[in-house]
Amino acid sequence: MLTAGRLFARQHRIQATVEHILINCSARETRVAVIVESVLRDLFIERASARGLVGNVYLGKVVRVLPGMQSAFVDVGLERTAFLHVADIAEAKTETEALKPIETLLHEGQSLMVQVAKDPIGTKGARLTTTISLAGRKLVYLPRDPHIGVSQRIESEEQREELRAMMTALRPETEKGGYIIRTSAEEGATEEEFRDDMAYLGRLWEEIGEKAKKSHPPALLYQDLSLAQRVLRDMVHQQTDRVEVDSAKDFDALRTFAERFVPGVAEKLSLYEGETPLFELHGVEAELEGALxxxxxxxxxxxxxxxxxxxxxxxxxxxxxxxxxxxxxxxxxxxxxxxxxxxxxxxxxxxxxxxxxxxxxxxxxxxxxxxxxxxxxxxxxxxxxxxxxxxxxxxxxxxxxxxxxxxxxxxxxCEPCPICGGRGQVKTARTVCYDIMREIVRLCKQYKDTREYRILASQTVIDMLLEDESPALELLQQTVEKPVLLEVENTYSQEEWDVVLA
CATH class of the missing domain: 3.40.630 (Aminopeptidase)
Structure with missing residues (x-):
């Protein structure tokens, strides 16, 4: 008998992982595939028409304050008003655990700088926070919070303290903002890398502030990096063998970005110029279809x-x-x-x-x-x-x-099926026939002057009425004492039909 332990051990020998990132670019869509040991592990898709909003900074306008929910709705120029809870307002926090009432902090018509913390999902609008954070390669800058923290994914307590001490020493005494040290710093961040991030993020915050002074709400003050840029900033590490890009234009732009902000990544970038589409070559297209x-x-x-x-x-x-x-x-x-x-x-x-x-x-x-x-x-x-x-x-x-x-x-x-409405099934032709017949009986009682009834339906439903349900159709005509005519409407789905009175 093969024991659980022996089978488990035999199947899971630890191997060094080799990561390969593919970036497929087109005019309106960017797709990124992360392949580990020749197996697709992650897939990211960003479309210009529905680009993610997380990280975007807006100058918003408070349109409604809800004291009962301790929340507010803020217009930031999106299709739906965004949602701000009192717990996400920096000024609401006190030395005790209690939060200040939202009605003492906000009022309708007030201008407010906010950042999207969560994208709109379904019928819910975006979730906002007033605690602005700007991400760099190794650091996240908190211009309104003096806190210095370390990513929870860095588990070594000794390393956490070393990184915190380094950051504390580097931060100027005049700096009012704080920083969170990102997981990418675990691989051996240097003081120079921290300084580069601090300088870049400081310039970025100044630009946002200047734009806010010149804008009227609602206004977009800062848009987060594109998917491809975020991949270079956040996902390329020591195990990443190479990053292939299949567009010459995007390759040049990404190389410029990498040389400026993530120099160690630039050397891993390569332009794919093969005839077979990049995703098809590595089997990503088939995997994508399977995942649906x-x-x-x-x-x-x-x-x-x-x-x-x-x-x-x-x-x-x-x-x-x-x-x-x-x-x-x-x-x-x-x-x-x-x-x-x-x-x-x-x-x-x-x-x-x-x-x-x-x-x-x-x-x-x-x-x-x-x-x-x-x-x-x-x-x-x-x-x-x-x-x-x-x-x-x-x-x-x-x-x-x-x-x-x-x-x-x-x-x-994908979108819900227009035929079944997302149910995954449709009414049978026979069921639709009976629905139509019941409707004609109802109309007969309501409109007594009708001379005839004309049924518009799909070919399948009409065939059912002419064949299997022809006795029922004949009985219906005797019941309503009027002729019932049939007409095929080729644009109708099986569940669509109309009864026209004449």
Whole structure:
């Protein structure tokens, strides 16, 4: 019998990872793929028509203050007014834990400099904060907060103290702002890199201030870097082998940006000039199509089924055609292990957030459940988005939460089906026929002077009325004592129809 521990160890020998970043640029869309050990790990898409707003700084106008919710709506020039909670107002914080009432801080018509902390999602407007933060390569500048902090992802307490001490010594006595040392500083930041960031971010804040003085709300004061620029600033590290760009124009612009702000990255940039499209060459296009489907096949023969709703995402694990070489418990265990790895990867590719429920195949042995749970936690540990993973419930389910940072891949690339309205199914032609007949009976009672009824419907529905439902149609004409005419409307879907009175 192959034990859980032996199988787990055999499948997960640690290897040095090699990362490869692909940047596909077109006039209105930028796509970035992060490939680790020849496997697509992350996918980012930014469109000019729907560019993310997080990090943008606006001069807004308070349009409504809600004391009961301790919140305010602020017009920053977007389609929907943005939302500001009292906890996100720097001036509301006191030495005690209590916050000042929002009605004492804001009033309608007031001009206010704010920054987008969270993109609009669904029907919700953008979430704002008055605590402005500007990100550099190694530092995040807090012009209104004197605090000096260190990213929580830097776990070594000794290194955290060293970095904090370095930053404290470098900050001028006249500087009123503070800094947060980013995770990228963990790889060995130098005083020169800190000074470069401080100078760049200081100039940037001065430009924002000057623009604010000359603007009237609502006005955009600062727009965060483009997706490609953020990738160079935040995602390129020692394990990154190369960054390929498939547009000569964007390559030149990114190289200029890198040479100015992230010099160590410039040497890793390369221009792809091959005939085969960059994403197609590396299999990204096929992976992208797969990430939009409900079903994801596993190499073992099992498969996953993803269902995304407003409340949560559910993932069902199935053995499929995999029967294994030993007993059935090993088959289940191996399928669940592979599923744990694939689920972590698919959550990142699909950018699914909120509550996620995983229904693994039931396992009788406790050591199998522990090994699968450990593998799931190991697989999600590399996710840049904060996640929590619970233990197995009595029903054999695992609940997870993944912070919502932007719209899911499906919401970015797809829209609800115009035929079914997003239900995933349509009424049968027979059901539509009966709906039409009931409507004619209703109209007959309401409009007694009608001479005839004309049904406009799709070819499928008309065929059903002429064939299988012809006896019912004949009975309907006897009931209403008027002729019922049929007409095919080729532009109608199966569920669309009209009854015209004459």
């Amino acid at each position: 489907g409900r079903r994801v096949d596993l190499k073992s023969g099992g498969y996953l089924v993803f269902d995304q709703t407003e409340a949560m995402t559910t993932i069902d694990v199935n053995t499929g055609g995999y029967v294994g070489k030993r007993d059935f418990s090993d088959t289940i265990f191996k399928t669940n292990l592979e599923a744990a790895q694939t689920i972590a990867r698919q959550l990142r590719l699909r950018n699914l957030g909120g509550i996620i429920i995983v229904d693994f195949i039931d396992m009788a042995r406790e050591e199998h459940r522990e090994a699968v749970l450990s593998e799931l936690r190991r697989a999600v540990a590399t996710d840049r988005t904060r996640m929590t993973v619970s233990n197995f419930t009595e029903l054999g389910l695992v609940a997870m939460t993944r912070k919502r940072t932007r719209e899911s891949l499906a919401h970015v690339l």
